[in-house]
Amino acid sequence: MIEYIYLFLVAMLPIAELRGAIPLGIYWGLSPILVFIIAIIGNMVPVPLILLFLEGIEKYLRRSEKMARALDWIFERTYKKADEKVRRWEYLALILFVAIPLPGTGAWTGSLIAYLFKFDIKKSMLSIFIGVLIAGLIVLIASLGFLNIF
Numbered sequence: 822m823i824e825y826i827y828l829f830l831v832a833m834l835p836i837a838e839l840r841g842a843i844p845l846g847i848y849w850g851l852s853p854i855l856v857f858i859i860a861i862i863g864n865m866v867p868v869p870l871i872l873l874f875l876e877g878i879e880k881y882l883r884r885s886e887k888m889a890r891a892l893d894w895i896f897e898r899t900y901k902k903a904d905e906k907v908r909r910w911e912y913l914a915l916i917l918f919v920a921i922p923l924p925g926t927g928a929w930t931g932s933l934i935a936y937l938f939k940f941d942i943k944k945s946m947l948s949i950f951i952g953v954l955i956a957g958l959i960v961l962i963a964s965l966g967f968l969n970i971f
Contacts, residue, residue, distance in 0.1 A: 824849050825859055832863025835929040839864040839957050840922050847964040857961050864928050864953050871932035872942050899937050911940055912948045919952025922959050928952070 828851070832842035839860035846856030883889040919931040928949050935945035 824851055825855065828856060829859050829863040832860040833866050838927040838929065839953065840927065840960055843957065843960045844964045853961060853965060857957055861953055861957050865950060868928050868932050868946055868949050871929065872936060872945060875936045896937065911938065912944055915940070915945065915948040916952040919949050920955035922956045927956065
């Protein structure tokens with residue numbers, strides 16, 4: 822039972838997310854279905870918190886003139902790099918970004934992107950959830966396949 826709690830916590834971490842939790846659970850010999858479900862839930866727990874509370878954190882940080890300038894620079898740079906395709910396909914792009922199981926992609930970064938581009942919170946949560954499901958399936962299949970090789 823304690824392994825599933827560890828798995829849940831690993832899935833919540835910003836760098837590991839389910840990309841680390843699923844292979845770990847499979848390595849531990851846990852039920853692949855339970856590993857998948859727990860990793861998905863754990864990975865999604867921070868998403869609404871990030872989307873709902875980042876604005877308050879930003880307002881607090883903007884009290885400092887230096888932080889306000891730094892945040893303005895980050896926002897301006899982000900907006901300049903976003904081309905019209907990202908703007909037109911924003912939620913599909915968010916799903917695909919979260920679904921790609923590579924370092925630097927995932928629910929945490931997807932949530933930050935949704936916040937930076939001021940996407941609708943409900944649509945963002947749904948898009949991120951779909952992306953997490955896809956990533957979870959890819960990582961689960963890869964993890965099970967990797968174990969079958971050895």
